[in-house]
Amino acid sequence: MTDRRAEIAANLATVEERIAAACAAAGRPREEVTLIVVTKTHPAADVRILSELGVRQVAENRDQEAAAKAARCADLPLAWHFVGQLQTNKARSVLEYADVVQSVDRARLVAALSQEAVRAERELGCLIQVALDAGESGRGERGGVAPGGVAELADLVAAADGLRLDGLMTVAPLAGEYAGRQRAAFERLMDLSTDLRGTHPAATMVSAGMSADLEQAVAAGATHVRVGTSVLGVRPRLR
Template sequence: MKNEIIFNLIKVHQRIENACKMAGRNSSDVQLLLATKTVPAEKIRIAIEAGETLMGENKMQELRDKNDILKNLPIERHFIGHLQTNKVKDVLKYATCIQSLDRINLADELQKQLQNQNRKLDVFVQVNTSYEESKFGLAPEDVLSFIKKIKTYETLNIKGLMTIGLLDVEKEKMIPSLRLLRTIRDEIYSEGIEGLQDLKLSMGMSQDLELAIAEGSNMVRIGTSIFGNRFLGKEIWNENIAE
C-alpha cells in the first residue's frame, strides 16, 4: 500500500510538471491538495510522510474522525465540501481553510464563530462555472458583488476562487468552465480592490488536471489518481462526480 501511494504521488507530480511545461508555467506555482474523502487516515499519513502538505475533506465527520492521527502531522486541512451553517463551529475545530464559501449566511456564521474565537480564517469562494444544478457555488455573474461584500468581513481572508469544472465530457467541452474561473479572477483584478491582487485558482482533479493548469490553476485537488477508487457500499466513489 505504501509503495503504491508513493508511486502514484510521483506520477501525479510528474503530470503537474509536464502540464506546467506545456503551459509555459513554473511548477512551483501549482500546489497539490490531497482529496481525501473516504480515505483512511493511515493512507493520508503515508502521503504526508512523503512530503505532501495540503489535504481537503468534504465532510465534517471525516475531519473529526481522522483528527487523532493527523492533528500532530505537518498538514493543512482544507474543507472542500458543501458546508452547512450548523456544522461551522465543528468544522472550525479542524480546518485551516474553507474552499466552499458560496453564500452570505455561511459567511455570517463563519464571522460569528471566528469572532468568538478571536481568529481569522482563509477562504476560497466557490463558483459554479459549469452552471450545473447538481453543483454548489455562486453563479459567475454574482461573484464580484459577493467578493466585495465578503471583503468587509474582518475575520475572512479571501485567498482565491474554487470550482469543479464540467467533467465526463470531451476535453474541448471541459475547457470553458475552467477558463471562466480565470476570467472572473481577472475581472476582480480589474476592480483594483486592495488585498485582492493575488487570488489563487483551485481547480482541476484527476480527470482534468492538465486542462486546469493550462487555464491557470494554482491548486489541483487530486484523490483517485493517488489513492485509487473508493468504495461506498455498492458504489465506487469518484472524486469527479459533484456532490
C-alpha cells in the same frame, strides 16, 4: 516499505509527473501549482503516509469524517481544506480543523463562518465556489454561486471579521454550456479571477482541476489542483 505506502508513493510520483509536464506545456514554473490531495473516505493512516511523503495540503468534503480524521492527524504539518457543500450549522466544527474553506457560496455561510472564526480567535481562508452550470444569479447542482454573484459575495467575505478572501474555486460542470469543456470552464474561472483581483489583489488562489482534468486546469492557469483518486485509488464506499 509497506505495500500501501509503496502504492501511494508510486501514484504520487505519477501525479507529480503529470503536473510537471502540464506546467512545462503551459510555459509555467512547476512551483506555481500546488497539489492538494483529496483524502475523503480514505483512512487517517493514508493521511500519515502522505505526510511522510511530503504532502502538506489535504482536502475533505464531509465535516463528520473530516473532523475525526483531522483530530487523529493533529500532530502532522498539514493544511486542511474543506471542499464540500457546507451547512451553516457545521461552521463551528469546521473552524476546529480547516485552514481554508473552498466552498463559500452564500451570504448566510459567510456570516456563520465569520462568527465562528471570531469566537475561535483565528483567521479562516475562504474561496468563493463558482458554479459555471448556474444562471447568472442562481446556484449550481453541486453548490456554488453563479458568476454574476461572485463580486458581491467576495466583498462580503473580505469585509467579514475572521475571514480572509483567498480566491476562487470551481468544479468542472456536468451540465450547461461548459459540460464536457473543462478547458473552457477553467478559462472562464481565470477570467473571473482576473476581475476579482482588480478589487481584491490578494485573492490570487484559483482552485480547479481534479484527477481527470488537472492538465486542462494547469493550462488555463490554476494555482491549485485537487487530486484524490489518482493518488489514493478508488475510494471505498462510506457505510
